[in-house]
Amino acid sequence: MILEPEPLRIKDPELRDLVTSRLPLVEATTGHFTGITLTRLVGVGGMSTVFQADFDPAFRSHDLWERTPRSVAVKIMKPATVMEIQLANASLDDIFKREVIALGRVMERVPPTEFVVGCYGSGLLDVLLGKTPMRLPWLALELVSSGALGVSLTARVEREPEGIDPIRALRLIRGIIHGVRILHEERIIHRDLKPDNVLVVGPVDDETPKLSDCGIARVDGVGTTLAGMTYAYGAPEQILSSPKQRNPLVGVWTDVHALAAVVWFIIGGEDWCRDDNDPEWAAGKRRSLLYANRVHYGFHAEGELFSRIDQVLQRGAASKLPDGAWTVEARKVYERAARMMVTSLFEGVERYPNVDAFAADLLPLLEKVADKWKTRARKEKRAATTLRSPKLAAAEKVTTPILGVAEHPARWSSNAQPSAAPNGPVLAVYQPDGRILALFGSQLVSIIHGEAAVVGVKPDVARLLEKTKWMVRGPIAGFALVGSSHVLLIGRSAEPTLMNLPKPQSGAPLGPIVATVGDGRMFGIITADAENVESDLELWVSENGVSWSEAYEVPLGGTVHAMVNGTSGLFVVGGKRGAAARALQLGHDEICRIMTQRLRKRPPFLVAVAGVGKDCWAAGEDCIVRLDGDSVETEGGLPFGIPVAMALDVVGIPWLMTKDKVLRRHGGGSAAEWIVYHRRSEDKPAFVAIGFTAEGVHVLDAAGNTTLLVPHDIHSFA
Missing domain, CATH: 3.30.200.20 (Phosphorylase Kinase; domain 1)
Structure with missing residues (x-):
């Protein structure tokens, strides 16, 4: 037109x-x-x-x-x-x-x-x-939409007067570091990293930080903002930039300076630099994180580790450039001006040369603080991390549960025709921003807001796709495709990566993988005996996608069908000999609670979801129960068939999906009821995955089509 x-x-x-x-x-x-x-x-x-x-x-x-x-x-x-x-x-x-x-x-x-x-x-x-x-x-x-929580990192941090807890801080910092690493792999230097340029999606216990303004302000020498620099976060070498002339002193280490200041902001709750007239900042002196005004108690409680984190950040934002920054060109063009205008570039400790070196020192310290805080919070009987605010859907009968339904047929890019989308079993997983990775047979597909594209893979990876049984969110980033003997990481780096499997201390071969969990907060697998999948169950957890924890015994006494990560521990559900339901909780208090009360006459549990509190819901054919420690309560609702998935929405209400229905829990206690919100038309493909954003409920079908459901109380999602 x-x-x-x-x-x-x-x-x-x-x-x-x-x-x-x-x-x-x-x-x-x-x-x-x-x-x-x-x-x-x-x-x-x-x-x-x-x-x-x-x-x-x-x-x-x-x-x-x-x-x-x-x-x-x-x-x-x-x-x-x-x-x-x-x-x-x-x-x-x-x-x-x-x-x-x-x-x-x-x-x-x-x-x-x-x-x-x-x-x-x-x-x-x-x-x-x-x-x-x-x-x-x-x-x-x-x-990017995040409702009332705020869309920027600035807004999210400022909402926490007691500071960001160590667990939440670790998740945010890992994501931001990964984003910077991706930019640098593509030879992009951001040059204006700051909290306002980090957008955040998802509820507080499942946040995804997103780097924004990646280069919109990459003009050397045009004011401070257009030069790609905000004073409180920019590196001192950026001051030397001049119009229409490349500054060779600006490199990946420049982003490390800003990244260290962003991390300081997350932990300290305020800008590192007090204001644009801060004389110490201008002189290259960095105040200690130990004296920031809004540091969470969990950091202060680990004095030695906290001091070491402070030292890493001091070096990350050091004025002195790494030796590799001073190329022949840089010395020729800028050394004289630098010694006159920015003497701090030559003084003190040398800055980290790249984000990997910075992360290698920082992340292990943050991980130790987070682990210690989990233990301390458990002993003090307090929540270890900030959780989404749980809400109850109205207990009364809802006659019009859905305000709107928007169907979006899959639009396939030029590398795959619509006929390439097969009908049949599909594995799929949503991220908090609504993006999907799906496996249609042996064809791996990325779907972004209804736009589908095939993920090209090499023959050895294609063979693993054919053996994949589960798909979950990966450790730290991307997705994990899991089979009986493989964990394939997608989206973590430019190419798919095969993760090394754990090695039993006994030296015996690792048994087959029989279940997996991956929700952005935890990634783990359960292995079993090679001859009997109901025995010798062991849980292995990886926080970083590289190493594994020691094995935890999982005495389920049956076949594992699902496991979910909750605030009080890991829930594992399944069935015994294909007949009776089984469930247990591996608590953060290291106590294993086997739930047998009123389960033996229930069908095997196939799916589960953990609530914001201590509750967990599990479902088998025409059966939903609420599990809380040793307590088991059956919840009402129409017969719904065989469940495919359960998930928690952004306000903490559980949903259940079958191949042709989407149900939501209403009310609480003995009055709880599961109400059908959406039904599949008979001529449409089966539902295969469900996800949630601030816009509503997203459902994927076996042909790659997506449907957005807008609940009657969508205002509560804000």
């Missing part, structure tokens, strides 16, 4: 008036409709204004990614920013095209990393501000 390329008349230099009506975004250079329609103002930043937008793939501009989802965020550079760039004689085209190409390399990873905000393309918009014609660059980005 070609529209008249007449500039849009605007009065507001902040661009708020672009959404007074639904505005079709027209590419300035061609006059073509891009397929994007601006619908809502999201926010105004220092450089740009962000809008929510709808995307119609029928009119997709060639500058947009083939798999651009139907809802995106559009970030448009403000007129004042454009004028500042022009005054510096810099090229707008170079600024955006260079970064879109670079971020495109991140998006070319299939599946893309969950720790970097997706970038789907760019363009130019002609506007008339008063009488001044201007051409404004824009980027189409992943739309």
Whole structure:
């Protein structure tokens, strides 16, 4: 569609008036409709204004990614920013095209990393501000929504007056480090890492940090922001940058400086640098984390480890550059100016040369503090980490449980035709941002908001796909595909990685894997005796995807069908000889509770979900029970058939899915009832996976189609 390329008349230099009506975004250079329609103002930043937008793939501009989802965020550079760039004689085209190409390399990873905000393309918009014609660059980005918790790391940290606990801090920091590592693997230096540029999705006990503004502000020498630097987080070598000249002193170590300051903010609850006039910061002196105002008690309780963390952060944000930064070019161009303007670049301890060296010293310390805090919290009978606020769905009968149903047929990219989606058994798992990895037979598919693309794998990996029985979220990042004798990690690095399996201390061969758990907080497998899958059950846990814990005995006395990670421990459910239900809890207090009361006459449990508190729900054919320690309560509801999955929504309410129904728990105690919220049409493929975001409930079927269910009380998801 070609529209008249007449500039849009605007009065507001902040661009708020672009959404007074639904505005079709027209590419300035061609006059073509891009397929994007601006619908809502999201926010105004220092450089740009962000809008929510709808995307119609029928009119997709060639500058947009083939798999651009139907809802995106559009970030448009403000007129004042454009004028500042022009005054510096810099090229707008170079600024955006260079970064879109670079971020495109991140998006070319299939599946893309969950720790970097997706970038789907760019363009130019002609506007008339008063009488001044201007051409404004824009980027189409992943739309990140997190409800009332806040979408930025800044907002999430500021909501915790007692500080971020060690367990939650470790999860956030691991994700941010992984995101920076991915950027550096693709030769992208962020140069403006800060809490405002880290977006967060998911409830507080299952957060995914996402690096944003990855290069929108990568212009050397145009003010402090456009030079890719925020004073409280930027490295001192960035001060030396000048217009239209590459600064060879800026490298991966520059992001390490900002990364250390972001970690300090997460743990300390405030900016490391007090303000833009902080004389100690300017001189390269870094105040101790021990005296930050909002450090969680769990860190202070581990004095020696906390001091060592402080030392690592001090070195991470040290002014003195690593020796490798001083190339021949750098010394020739900048050494003289540096010795005059930024003497701290040559003083004190040397900064870590890269993110891997920084992480190698930092993460083991954070892991030890988190482990010790779990033990201390258990002894003090307090919650070890912040949990999502549990809510009860109304106990009364809900006549219209769903406000809206939006069906999205799978759109397959050019590397797979729609006919490539087979009918039949499918394995799939959702991430907190709504992304899916699915295994259709032997075909691995990444689905992002309904846009499907086949994950290309080598023959040796393809053979493992054929043997895969379970798919879960992987340790720290990505996904884990698990079979009887393999754990394959997808999305953790550019290529699939085969994880080393644990080695029994006895030296005996490892038995077959019979179950797995992976929820973003914990990853583990259960192995059994090679001759009898109901005996010699052992649990192995990996926190980092590299090493394994010692084995824990799992005396279930039956076949394991599912295990889930809860706040009070690990729940393991299954059946004995295919007839009677079995369940046990491996508590964080190291006590194993075998639940036998009122289970023997129940059908084998096939799925389970752990609640926010001590509750766990397990389901077999036409049977749902609530488990709490030794207590077992049967809960009501219509016969629903054979369960496929159970999951917890963002406000802590459990859901159950069969091949043709989606049910939600209402009420509590003896009055609890499971109500059908959605039924599959007879002519549609079976349901295979369920996930949750702030937008609602997402259901995937065996053909790759997705359905968004909007509950009647969706306001509670905010």
